[in-house]
Amino acid sequence: MSDSGSAPDQVDTSIDAGLILRAVLRSLIRIAFITLLLCAAAYAVLLFVPRVYESRAELLVEPRSNSALSSSVASGSDAYLLDAAAVASQIExxxxxxxxxxxIETLNLEDDPAFTGQNLDRIIAGISDDLIVTQERGSRLISIAYRSEDPDMAALIANGIxxxxxxxxxxxxxxxTIETTGWLEDEIGRLRASVGAAERAIAEFRVDNDLFVGSNNESLTNQQLSNFTAQMSAAAERRSTAQSRAQLIRALLESGQSVIGVSDVQSSSVGQQLSQEVARLQGERAQQAATLLPNHPTIRxxxxxxxEIxxxxxxxxxxxxxxxxAQAQIEADLQTSLQAELDRLKVTAGTDTIEGVTxxxxxxxxxxxxxxxxxYLLGFAEASARSDVNSALPDIRIVSEAAPPVRPAAPQTMMILVAIAIVSILLQVGAVIFSELLSGRALVEKHPVAPRRPEVNDEQLEADDVHVAPTPVASVRRHHTPVSLETEIEAIAAGALGGIERILVIATDDARIDTQxxxxxxxxxxxxxxLSVAEIDASSGQxxxxxxxSDLSVDEAEFGDVVHRAPNGQFAYVPxxxxxxxxxxxxxxxxxVDALSDIYECVVIVTGxxxxxxxxxxxxxxxxxxxxLSSEEVTGDAAKDEILELGYESVHLIVLPGARSEVA
Incomplete structure (x- = not known):
């Protein structure tokens, strides 16, 4: 007997798969017999169906060029781009x-015995009905298939088409190509005369307007403008440099500073000599100043x-x-003369520009x-080379000729028989399952495992309802019926398997019971x-x-260090x-515990x-x-109340047999 603080039991209905399987197995002989009977009947019917043979020829759609033609023809072939529309056009x-x-005319089918008594329109309609033209998936191949009761006729018509x-x-x-060649020849004659007249007009216009061209295909006026502009820029740069250097020297002299450090003075021969003399005299004075006073005649x-220097x-x-x-003035005069010449050239260039538009x-x-x-000349040469009948290479060719087939394409006896067998088996199995479900034989009532409540008599229930003060345990005790250990474990496992309880804490109020x-x-x-299980030892103290x-609780170990997993990942243990x-x-x-419950289907905690x-x-x-876990002598009622006061939502009391008191 067990006691629990959980909700009352609920009854649910489920399908017994084993019962349905047994029903199917019992009907297996009947299913096999009906399937074989249907297959035999279908085979007998197929024996009287005429055999239809299919033969197919394959065409490859691609551009081709004659090796004797010009390179332009080959390049045009390489530029050919095939798309799905082109292949679809060929199929049509x-x-x-x-x-x-x-x-029909090539094969002379009107005189063939198979088409005797039919006119041309009926022959065309009959061949069109049995003709299948498709594109092979993802390729340029076109398959021409023809079906006939005569395998030789199927191959003959496929190859003929x-x-x-x-x-x-x-x-x-x-x-x-012939039409294009004639048109190109007329256009070439007209264009030759037009091109000659246009080139003569250009030459005459250049001579009449002095629009002569120099090097780099540039007019003489533009070249002169470029040269004068470059010379003016160089003259302006030289004038600016000379003026800047002169102003620097004048500024140093006016401020009373020495100009010996200016590059122009240093580069002068006189400046170099004077600089050397000053250096010599300053050195000599420094030597005399070491022994003589500043007013000494030698120093002075x-x-x-x-x-003086x-x-x-x-x-x-x-x-x-x-x-x-003076050099700056010369450069300024040169710049002035160049500017005048440049202005003259600009007038000429303006005229040339206006005439250059024409x-x-x-x-x-x-x-x-x-x-x-x-x-046009290039196209005419290509078209002339293709005008010959023998040089014409169409954009489609035969890559596989049709051959008389050996096996009929229809009917597919084996596939039909297999399909009939599969459909027959599925329908019969479905009928058996539907019959079992409809009769209710495959439906069973499922009682979820719920914690058991203690059995109390009516007097005790009445006493609880009126809140009578509790009497000593020795005088009033609740009666609990012990159950076997295996039965209780199976019940708890069933509840865990159904997802009712995923975290189980095992405790005992009897020191003789081994919770581990x-x-x-x-x-x-x-x-x-x-089920995947994680077990936690929270009681042994070993x-x-x-x-x-214990190490995790005192922050001496991390979560991953205390969980020891089995190789198959189904069990984990925390010592x-x-x-x-x-x-x-x-x-x-x-x-x-929360982390382990997210990973494992059940967590077992031993608290002792x-x-x-x-x-x-x-x-x-x-x-x-x-x-x-309790025994008949202890009953566990007081311990259960204490556990509920700790905050546990449900306490499942298990009274185990065999735990007898050692006191007489």
Whole structure:
């Protein structure tokens, strides 16, 4: 007997697949007999159906060119682009009335015994009905298939239609080429005269307007404008440079600074000599200043010589500045003369530009006519080469000729018999299943496993309803019927298999009951039922070498370190760990349970004996169901109430037999 705080049982209806399978197996002989009977009847009917043979020829659609033709023809063939519309057009031409009539005339089918007594229109209609023209998937191949009761006739007509279409395409290309050649010849004669007149008009216009061309196909006026513009730019640059250098020297002299550092003064021979002399005198003065006072005659003589040389350097700077200013004036005069010449050329260039518009128009017209003439000449050469009948290569050719077939295309006896057998079996099996469902024999009532409530008598229920003060346990006790361990484990496993409870906490109020042994048997049953299980040891206190739950609670191990998984991934185990006790203020254990419930179908937590040292409070907020193991002597009612007060939503009381008191 078991006690629980969960909802009452509910009855559900499900389909018994095993019963349906047994019903199908019982009808297997009848199904096989009816299927064989239907197949035999179909085979007998097919024996009287005429055999139809299909023969097919294959055509390849692609451009071809004669190797004796010019390279332009070959390049045109390479540029040929085939699309689906081109292949579809070829298919429609093959199925056309003219192609079939050409094949009939070539094969002389009107005199064939198979078509005796039929006129041309009826023969064409009959061949068109039995003709199948399709494109092979993703290719340029066109398949011409013809069906007939005579295999030789099927191959003959398929080949005849293929040959008729190829000959027709060759004739169409030659006819088009001959018409194109005549038209091109007339146009070429007209364009030659037009091109000659246009080129003469260009030459006369150039001579009349002095529009002569120099190097790089550029007019002489434009070349002169470019040269004068470049010379003016160079003169302006030289004038600006000379003026800047002269102004620099003048500014240094006016401010009283030395010009010895200016590059123009340094490059002058006089400036170089004076610079060397100043350096020599300054060195000598430095030597004398080491032993003589500043007012000594020798020092004063050296200072006077240095001042005199500085005056000469300034004079040299003025001379150089005047020379630079004169050079700037020369460049300015040159720039003025160049500008005047440039203005004159601009007037001439303006006239040439206006006349150049007319010249460019004449040249464009002549160029367009010349390019058109060249294109016509090239096309005429190609068309002339294709005018010969023997040189015509149509854009389609036969790659596979039709041969008389050996096996008939219809009827497909084997495929028909297989289809009849499959349909017969499916219909009969469906009828059996429908019959079982309709009769209700395949429907069974399914009772989900729910926790059991304690059996109490009417007097106890009445006492509970009126809230009578509890009497001592020795005087009033609830009666619990013990159940076998295997029965209880099977019931719990069924509930887990149905998804009713996924987190199970195992505890006991009797020290003689081994909760770990119960958990191991329950885990083995769940795994045997193909459920994935995670088991957590929260009660043993046995310290080991592997990290476990105690290490996780004191932050000495991570979640991935404490979960030890089996190789097949169906079972995971969290041991006690290396620490002596659990940290009851840590929420990492509840987090571990939530994470394992997302990964595994069932989580089993072993908390051991209830009491002050129990780990039951640590898992009260996980939404788990508590399995309280008790005995007939203890009953477990008080422990169940205490567990419910901890926050557990459901407590399943399991009274196990065989736990007898050792006290007389």
């Amino acid at each position: 031409l093959i199925k056309s009335r003219d192609t079939i009539r050409a094949a 293929a040959l008729a279409h190829v000959s027709r395409r060759a004739g169409q290309q030659i006819s088009d 003589a050296l200072d006077a010589q240095i001042a 500085d005056t000469q350097i300034s004079a040299e700077g003025r001379r150089i500045a005047a020379a630079l200013e 010249l460019a128009e004449l040249e464009r017209e002549a160029t367009a006519q010349r390019e058109l003439l060249n294109a 042994d119960f958990a191991d048997k329950l885990t083995a049953k769940l795994i045997n039922d193909q 310290q080991g070498i592997e990290p476990g739950l 006690w760990g290396q620490s002596a006790r659990l940290n009851r203020n840590s929420d990492r254990m509840a987090t571990l 004996r209830t009491g002050m040292g129990s780990s039951l409070p640590l898992f009260a907020e996980t939404g788990a169901q508590c399995l309280l």
